[in-house]
Amino acid sequence: MKALWRGLLRGDGDVGNRIVPPTGFTAQLTVFASGAMAFLAVFALALALATGRLAERWSQELASSVTVRVTSSDADRDARVQAALTVLETTPGIGAAQKLSDDQVADLLTPWFGPDMPVDALPVPALIDVPVTSADFDSEGLRLRLEAEVPGAVLDDHTQWRRPLVSAAKRLKALGVISLILITAASAAMITLAAKAALSANVQVIRVLRLIGARDITIATAFVRRFTQRAAIGAAGGTLAGIIAIALLPDMDAAGGFLTGLGFHGWGWLLPLLIPLIAAGVGFFATRWAALKMLGAVR
Numbered sequence: 557m558k559a560l561w562r563g564l565l566r567g568d569g570d571v572g573n574r575i576v577p578p579t580g581f582t583a584q585l586t587v588f589a590s591g592a593m594a595f596l597a598v599f600a601l602a603l604a605l606a607t608g609r610l611a612e613r614w615s616q617e618l619a620s621s622v623t624v625r626v627t628s629s630d631a632d633r634d635a636r637v638q639a640a641l642t643v644l645e646t647t648p649g650i651g652a653a654q655k656l657s658d659d660q661v662a663d664l665l666t667p668w669f670g671p672d673m674p675v676d677a678l679p680v681p682a683l684i685d686v687p688v689t690s691a692d693f694d695s696e697g698l699r700l701r702l703e704a705e706v707p708g709a710v711l712d713d714h715t716q717w718r719r720p721l722v723s724a725a726k727r728l729k730a731l732g733v734i735s736l737i738l739i740t741a742a743s744a745a746m747i748t749l750a751a752k753a754a755l756s757a758n759v760q761v762i763r764v765l766r767l768i769g770a771r772d773i774t775i776a777t778a779f780v781r782r783f784t785q786r787a788a789i790g791a792a793g794g795t796l797a798g799i800i801a802i803a804l805l806p807d808m809d810a811a812g813g814f815l816t817g818l819g820f821h822g823w824g825w826l827l828p829l830l831i832p833l834i835a836a837g838v839g840f841f842a843t844r845w846a847a848l849k850m851l852g853a854v855r
Contacts, residue, residue, distance in 0.1 A: 590790030598798025604732030611725030649693030787839030
């Protein structure tokens with residue numbers, strides 16, 4: 557291993573060119589495969605980071621407020637809404653509750669019914685938005701108080717919405733991490749096949765080098781150095797293309813209000829720069845394993 561690292565740092569000059577041709581099918585395959593996998597790795601990394609942020613944001617936003625629904629006839633609706641507000645005023649851990657206006661309720665229903673639906677004709681309950689300000693808030697206690705003091709009032713703490721959304725976001729994050737692992741494994745497999753193909757094509761050269769006294773570690777170092785460089789160069793190009801593609805994605809306004817969140821924020825833009833380094837490491841160990849195994853089989 558130390559000899560391999562010394563050979564990588566020192567270089568092999570013309571000797572390496574004679575052992576491992578600088579051009580050819582295996583060189584193109586290695587560069588292309590590394591570039592393609594790095595491009596996909598950028599998107600998998602962006603997906604993992606974005607879904608992690610999404611899960612955290614959904615959890616915080618849905619946990620920061622609750623909703624009280626008041627269902628009753630039009631005659632006593634205002635009285636029950638006022639009774640619910642009175643109960644909320646004496647509840648610790650919450651801020652100033654506010655009844656949503658008819659226009660605000662219509663805006664909430666627009667995605668489901670469309671803008672032309674006569675919401676006034678629907679039996680829509682009165683909605684009260686209740687911000688949660690501290691951990692002292694007891695949702696179960698408030699639910700019991702509303703059931704006892706305000707008939708028709710129901711507390712919705714968004715649990716049924718929050719858990720599936722956060723769970724889905726976490727699974728997407730896990731899918732992104734698994735994708736990164738599979739991309740790394742596929743890259744190692746492609747580089748290993750390319751290295752074996754190059755070694756097989758140069759069996760006669762390897763035998764001649766052995767006859768004149770070349771050691772297996774010297775020959776292996778030449779292959780490892782070449783394929784490590786090719787993997788790093790290809791991954792650098794793929795990473796750059798992936799970063800540019802991520803940067804060109806439309807933002808929230810340009811996407812018509814649809815926020816994908818796919819991208820990097822702040823220092824996260826530096827994380828893709830690790831991909832070429834990881835690709836070089838994958839190329840090093842994959843080629844080293846393939847070279848030593850093939851050289852051991854060549855006699």
